[in-house]
Amino acid sequence: MKVYSHERLARLAAGRGMSEEYLHDLRVVSSVLPFKVNDYVVNELIDWSAAPDDPIFRLTFPHRDMLPEPIFEHLSQLMQSSAEPAVLRKAALDAHAQLNPNPGAQVSANVPTRHGRRLEGVQHKYAETVLIFPAQGQTCHAYCGYCFRWAQFVGNSELKQAAPDVAEVMAYVAADPNVTDLLFTGGDPMIMSAAVLDRWVSPALAPELEHVRTLRFGTKALSYWPARFTTDADADDLLRLFERCVAAGKHVAVMAHFTHPRELETPLVREAIRRIRATGAVIRAQAPVTAHVNDRAEDWATLWQGLVEVGAIPYYMFVERDTGAQSYFGVPLVKALQVYTDAVRQVSGLARTARGPVMSAAPGKVLIDGTMTVAGTDVFSLRMLQSRDPAQVGRQFLAHLDPGAEWFSDLRPALGSWWPR
Numbered sequence: 001m002k003v004y005s006h007e008r009l010a011r012l013a014a015g016r017g018m019s020e021e022y023l024h025d026l027r028v029v030s031s032v033l034p035f036k037v038n039d040y041v042v043n044e045l046i047d048w049s050a051a052p053d054d055p056i057f058r059l060t061f062p063h064r065d066m067l068p069e070p071i072f073e074h075l076s077q078l079m080q081s082s083a084e085p086a087v088l089r090k091a092a093l094d095a096h097a098q099l100n101p102n103p104g105a106q107v108s109a110n111v112p113t114r115h116g117r118r119l120e121g122v123q124h125k126y127a128e129t130v131l132i133f134p135a136q137g138q139t140c141h142a143y144c145g146y147c148f149r150w151a152q153f154v155g156n157s158e159l160k161q162a163a164p165d166v167a168e169v170m171a172y173v174a175a176d177p178n179v180t181d182l183l184f185t186g187g188d189p190m191i192m193s194a195a196v197l198d199r200w201v202s203p204a205l206a207p208e209l210e211h212v213r214t215l216r217f218g219t220k221a222l223s224y225w226p227a228r229f230t231t232d233a234d235a236d237d238l239l240r241l242f243e244r245c246v247a248a249g250k251h252v253a254v255m256a257h258f259t260h261p262r263e264l265e266t267p268l269v270r271e272a273i274r275r276i277r278a279t280g281a282v283i284r285a286q287a288p289v290t291a292h293v294n295d296r297a298e299d300w301a302t303l304w305q306g307l308v309e310v311g312a313i314p315y316y317m318f319v320e321r322d323t324g325a326q327s328y329f330g331v332p333l334v335k336a337l338q339v340y341t342d343a344v345r346q347v348s349g350l351a352r353t354a355r356g357p358v359m360s361a362a363p364g365k366v367l368i369d370g371t372m373t374v375a376g377t378d379v380f381s382l383r384m385l386q387s388r389d390p391a392q393v394g395r396q397f398l399a400h401l402d403p404g405a406e407w408f409s410d411l412r413p414a415l416g417s418w419w420p421r
């Protein structure tokens with residue numbers, strides 16, 4: 001795999017005919033936010049004849065609007081005046097702090113403790129599912145411009161934390177019979193070799209973890225590097241690991257991040273999907289709805305139908321989080337709802353397993369169920385799909401229909417509605 005970031009990314013863009021002006025924007029934005037592509041993304045996914053408006057280009061390459069104007073201008077001037085690297089670095093760090101690097105208090109609020117010590121690299125927010133962030137899996141085969149975990153890729157995150165200890169994590173899970181799902185996440189756990197992944201996963205097959213029924217793997221490797229499951233040297237070992245988990249009685253769920261129907265089109269991804277399914281693992285697909293990339297209902301209808309046809313199950317449509325480049329990728333909640341509803345109307349029930357739009361907010365996963373007018377007031381009808389407090393799962397509530405709202409924190413209770421916290 002050839003990877004391109006920073007100056008190599010600029011040279012790549014130059015070689016593909018991007019303008020000098022764009023290359024300057026690229027250098028400024030990528031001095032603050034992380035960008036990385038590889039040869040598969042460049043050669044198989046991006047349609048260069050349509051760049052810069054091509055959706056996969058928009059997904060993976062910098063754009064000046066990804067930074068707030070004052071931050072962009074400041075760094076742009078520093079670069080034009082050939083500022084010292086230390087000065088640029090300091091400006092980039094200041095910029096990180098202004099871009100909400102740790103949204104949703106995800107770390108501080110969700111790290112469990114065992115014998116009075118914090119279990120670093122683990123999150124346990126919803127009773128039935130424990131998230132595990134293996135230290136070796138905290139990068140990806142390429143980066144999405146909208147990533148809500150961007151801060152960990154620039155080394156400035158609470159999440160960039162001490163390596164979790166497998167034995168310690170499994171002892172914690174063994175002691176909690178409510179945990180039915182382990183979710184290996186990152187970054188991307190598929191960036192790890194099969195041998196390293198095995199050290200994380202095999203302990204979950206022990207008899208003390210009989211109550212763990214499902215092993216999930218959150219990954220974008222099917223989109224960004226499908227060779228992980230086909231021609232990589234240890235691709236077969238990886239698939240054997242899935243098979244062993246299935247044979248041990250676990251449900252194996254590959255939680256695949258698919259952003260755009262283009263990602264399903266190459267012969268390589270189709271072969272990768274076929275091979276994963278042959279292990280007995282099930283592929284479920286999710287992604288955020290984002291401006292410039294996938295904010296048309298046709299994109300989602302085509303994606304969901306395509307997923308069904310290759311045997312993958314549409315799962316969540318997320319709302320872009322309030323962090324990093326949200327100013328560029330974010331769409332108003334009313335627009336996200338419109339895209340979802342129009343897409344659902346174009347597909348049969350088999351593709352309507354996708355739920356959305358969903359916000360992973362501090363109290364839980366909040367579904368925007370619809371809009372309506374109650375007693376003369378226009379409202380969003382919302383529902384808790386997940387909650388830190390299991391008693392709140394399924395609760396419905398109402399918020400004022402604010403056409404500009406892009407995130408949960410922009411919403412206010414309507415008509416005296418209950419509100420999660």
Ligand SMILES: *Cc1c(COP(=O)(O)O)cnc(C)c1O
Pocket residue numbers: 123125126129131183360365385386
């Ligand atoms: C989304 C999420 C999960 C998984 O939720 P499901 O609805 O079961 O897919 C688990 N933990 C956290 C912190 C999450 O954000």
Ligand code: SF4
Pocket residue numbers: 139140142143144146147148149150186187188219220257
């Ligand atoms: S694949 Fe996921 S973790 Fe990796 S950059 Fe994209 S959104 Fe972030």
